[in-house]
Amino acid sequence: MSRLVQVEGLTKVYGKVRALDGVTFDVEAGEWIAMMGPSGSGKTTLINILGGLDTPTSGSAVVDGVDVARFDEAGLTRYRAEKVGFVFQQFHLVPYLTAIENVMLAQYFHSTTDENEARLALERVGLGDRLTHVPAQLSGGEQQRVAVARSLINHPKLLLADEPTGNLDEANEQIVINLLTELHIEGHTILMVTHDASIGRLADRRIELAHGRLQQIITISAEN
């Protein structure tokens, strides 16, 4: 298994605040990583940098052979379209586009749209009968599943999820977690931020942060 992600000395400073302070770790392809820690620990900042949504102050983050930290705006834009898929806590679907259009949006920014593929992606997450519904007509769980379908449509190397079940009730939470589990089995590399220990236990390894610094990395199988 190859190293998909290599983070070294990653630092992010906002004024006087050190959101990340010299974080170093690796991720192998196919791993499911849970990033945990109290609020303000820097986990969201870390995942944003890995997702190309933010740039570090110093350090490097090599994903699939290229250092994300060195990208300019255009490079980051391509990276976001091609290399990663992001799932947000607040879903962030476009409210006036249908489910299938929301998925096609990601295709549009990548290269060309393929309605058929988008349909298949939605069927994969169990929403084949909800293609033409707008977000307002979907439950929280359904919206998040659309978001997951969207994040995968361009076959990214890395799937990033920031508290994906944070806004869901228990039943929907379970559905989304099951989906992520299936994806992991299929071989996707998943980096997930969560504060829920029970969800964290589903991952292969747990990276724990506090005050912007890496506290410890725990291999789950070892725990069990």
Place this chain on the structure above:
Amino acid sequence: MFARLVGESFIRSPRRKLLAVAAVTVGMAVATATLSMALDVGDRLAREFRSFGANLLVTPQSDTLPLEIGGVDYRPIDEGSYLKESDLGKLKTIFWRHNIIGFTPFLDVPSRISDGKSVIEVTVIGTWYQHSVAVPDGTAFKTGAAVTHPWWTVQGSWFAEGSNECVIGERLAARLFPAQSAIGQTIELDSAQKIAGSIANARNSPVLLLVTGVLSSGDAEDDAILVPLGIAQAMSGHGGEYRRLFVSALTKPEDSFSQRDPSRMSPVEYDRWYCSPYISSIGRQIQEVLPGTEGRPIRRVAETEGRVLTRVSTLLWLVTLAALAAAALAIAATSAASILERRAEVGLMKALGATNVVVGGIFLAEQVLLAVTGGAAGFLLGTGLSRVLGESVFGIPANLRMSLLPIILALAVFVAVVGSIVPLRRAALLEPAPILRGE
């Protein structure tokens, strides 16, 4: 607390407020400028129209009928009434004296001149070109054909007051001097006495005049010889007199009120008529200071003024209306936009327990404050704008009209409030929770 909230709210995020204030300022500036122009246009155009020349003709009241054909009066010179030149200063003492822009007396004298082959009849017109009249209050008033007949153009120069110079009409000049310029030539006129027999006080000898210019008037004067009034008076034996007076006055166009018979008006109505610069009331005032005269509007000119003024005035008011509507829309839109932007604040305040009334009150108060500030700024800007406009369009900068300020402020506030009502009502219906959640 309320005041504090409004104050704090007003000062915060000045950049967002900028757009709203800008809209009010520009909107009210345009409103001020167009309103000033529309209100002033009557006066401005009245002044413009004076370039048409005289609009009032004063003649002796008990005159015999003039026998005018083609601008030549065929009456014998000793027939009919004459008017005293010395009375003319009184024209600048009437109620509307500042509206009298100029006046010019005319005295026509028949004469004869030789064109080398034969003797031809010509009319000699005595008049003023640029003359200084003594006004009873001690000042002097400069007036003459330059003011009342501005379309007359002279090649060369006009005669000097009191001199033995003259200006010849261009058609006559072509007849008398076909091969050369008439300017600089001397002409000889038969005296009136020689033509009409013995006249008391008239000059007996021929009159020698130096031609200083050639007149192009497009009218009967092109066949005549123009001389200083004094020479015509001497030639005809009517010293110190004239026969017709053309007056150029700034007037207000006639309307249904002014066309009523003044003798049938009630005292209050008469006062109103007298104190409005209708051409008829100015004519009446002239009659009062110049005894034995009759003043009548030269309808041809007066009609045009009235028509054009009405048209332009209506046009301008329409434009003003359009500008006001545009301003209102701009202000309403920006008020609406700025309130909608701040839904989060509304949600927060409601979550803290504020009632719709309080929330609405704070926002409205802020809008009013914005409207007043922007309105005042807009008024200043608009006044400057109307000065520039007035200068470039009419040549005279517009006056500062402080009386417009309260109107402008009221308008701004009204529009801002009305524009805010819809978004405020929608904001009132919002639940705090979804807003705070970030939806």
Place this chain on the structure above:
Amino acid sequence: MFGRLFWQLIRGNRGRLAVALVAIVGGGAVISAMFNMEIDVRRKLTQEFRSLGANVVLSAHGAGDQALMNESAADGFVNRLGPQGTISSPYLYLVARTRANQPVVLAGTWLDRASAITPWWQIQGEAISARDDVTRCLVGKNVARQFALTPGSEIELRYADKSAHFTVSGIITAGDDEDDQVFTNLAAVQNLSGLVDRIQMIQLRVPGSVVGIQSFASQLNTALPDADARPIRQISETEGSLLSRIQLLMITMALLILVLTGLCVLATMAALAMERRADVGLMKALGGSIGRIVRLFLAEVAVLGALGGVLGYLFGVALTLWAGKRVFGVMISPRLEVLPLTIVLMVGVALAGALPLRLLGKVKPAVILRGE
């Protein structure tokens, strides 16, 4: 996808875009109405200036009542050389005498043309509208006073050894020479004087520009060496500068209204931009480039401007028709050329006002998606 995104964008923000559209339509309507009027204002106001009757006088050489010209010849040239719509009226003057041997100027003309040539006449009584009416006359107000005449009175006028009787039909107030004259139809005066086919002058009302009128006058001068054709200068010279000034004023006002419309659009777009920040942040997170996103918004705004321009023009037509009636009392025909002009202007205004949308390009996805 672009098309889909585009339409969904518009549908999703219907309310806001509708407000912007209203502003653009309003601005467009006013602008196109002003352009329509602007083009015509010159002509219409010129007509107002012109409606003061004659603007060219053709008079026989010489002075006074000795100079005469051939009526039919002169008339022939006028009809041939004059521009379409020229109205002419010949004049013959005599000094006639009343029964009491008092002199008075008698003018013979085509009284059916009086309302066109001397429209400022105020007639108390009845005007004469038939050219062949040789039994009635109009008298100037001073004549009426001098000879104690009222409508219905009889007057006898003599010239040389002939005399003619007229019934006074109306009294003229003109404020000029005409108050001292008696008017009747040309035929009567020619009969009375025996000067058949003779006139002293023709007053002409010639439509067109100052330059056109002057050229007509010179053509007449060449064709009729015995006569003199001259434009009446008094009014026509002053028109020009006044008209230019009024046009300038209108253009300035139009510009100001455009600015206001732009502000309105700007305000709406700013609010729209506010609402779209989340969507823009998302699109950037999905890998959408700034250029693409901005192009999308600009296309939306351009369509808004174009649509607003077309609708604005249509409303502007209605506005023009109404305003024309109010200002000039006549229909002003709207011009088709104004349509593309309005569209271009409104698209321009919309794009200018869409500046806030372009600033969306600077949105940082991480900041937005964090929910700030």
